[in-house]
Amino acid sequence: MTDNKTFPSEIPTLYIVPTPIGNLGDITQRALDVLSSVDVIAAEDTRHTGKLLSHFNIQTKTFALHDHNEQQKAQMLVDRLLQGQTIALVSDAGTPLISDPGYHLVSQCRQAGVKVVPLPGACAFVTALSASGLPSDRFSFEGFLPAKSKGRRDKFTEIEKAERTCIFYESPHRIMDSLQDMLAVLGPERDVVLARELTKTFETIQGMPLGELIDWINEDDNRKKGEMVLLIHGYRESESEAFSPEAIRLLTLLVKELPLKKAAAIVAEMHNLKKNALYKWGLDNLE
Incomplete structure (x- = not known):
């Protein structure tokens, strides 16, 4: 001693x-x-x-x-x-x-x-970042998300075009509301990682496009429990900006005969694109 x-x-x-x-x-x-x-x-x-x-x-x-x-x-x-x-x-x-x-x-x-x-030692957001699979060369830790929806949406708007990985803490009782606010601002294709119960028995680190992540969490109420870290991939040129003229022309023709969602699915399959991104582009530009 x-x-x-x-x-x-x-x-x-x-x-x-x-x-x-x-x-x-x-x-x-x-x-x-x-x-x-x-x-x-x-x-x-x-x-x-x-x-x-x-x-x-x-x-x-x-x-x-x-x-x-x-x-x-x-x-x-x-x-x-x-x-x-x-x-x-x-x-x-x-x-x-x-x-x-x-x-x-x-x-x-x-x-x-x-x-x-x-003294060096444990830190939840650093632990989550190291295992997230998101870029770690540039990141910012933003602390806890605001308690109210407007504050959260303002924060997501602030970081919408940030090219760094952005990291937040969130509590279990607000996680779904926060993800819905994130969805409204950042869209379903933004890659997001949820890290919960780090170092504990039910540690979970799950990353996928935001729209899919929300569905995944809703499949099991246990996924809404515990201390949580949210990591958001930095802004990248959206796939909508990279759609070929052929894909856009086909989508424009199809929506005259089909619902946008179905037309986007067909074009996405034919041109190897993400249907959610194409659908969002259609909402913004064709309807």
């Missing part, structure tokens, strides 16, 4: 400590050493963190630091640090400050000259 008197640091230090997002085996040895050795742990939910500490037989005292009290309590923790204490900051799961509390505390620590040491 590391000597508590000399570890983590003799210098007043705030440690940013990631905790598992599901599987407790994902915590690092360094995180355990820090949590065991600091003077106090600032936790988003002391009861939740208490279960983690109990599992690893860590006796360090905890202090509640969450969205509702952080601005008021941050200075008090900075004062304790300036008096020589060491503090670990944790959230309920994953890396603190990533859609979790901690920004005000870290900002005030840096302004006061307190040493801030980040």
Whole structure:
């Protein structure tokens, strides 16, 4: 066991400590050493963190630091640090400050000259991105989607032409409403990955065109449960912009005799195109 008197640091230090997002085996040895050795742990939910500490037989005292009290309590923790204490900051799961509390505390620590040491570790959106199959050379993490439909549609409109992979968190009770708003703005052909229950027993990572993904989720209510990450493929030149003049001419002729949906299916099969994209083009241009 590391000597508590000399570890983590003799210098007043705030440690940013990631905790598992599901599987407790994902915590690092360094995180355990820090949590065991600091003077106090600032936790988003002391009861939740208490279960983690109990599992690893860590006796360090905890202090509640969450969205509702952080601005008021941050200075008090900075004062304790300036008096020589060491503090670990944790959230309920994953890396603190990533859609979790901690920004005000870290900002005030840096302004006061307190040493801030980040530990690497679990992060849901990074975990999801690594296994999504979507481009990872350029991406943006956008946090939780807005709670109301207008806000969500505004956000999807904002990223509609973004060429990077865009990543959101979403809750189970809003997932279908959010996907419907996404469908209204981005259309059924945009590739989207749903990653849920990461590192847990029922971990699922499923990617397909958005219209198909919505149908897939609706097939089983269990697919609407759990912590969720949504990853959206960046904008690509739409297939409608690449339709050949022959395909467009045939579609234009067929819709005079057939419903657009059936005409699009026939043209798509003959020219090896995606019928949903062709159908959408027809809605926008022929009706």
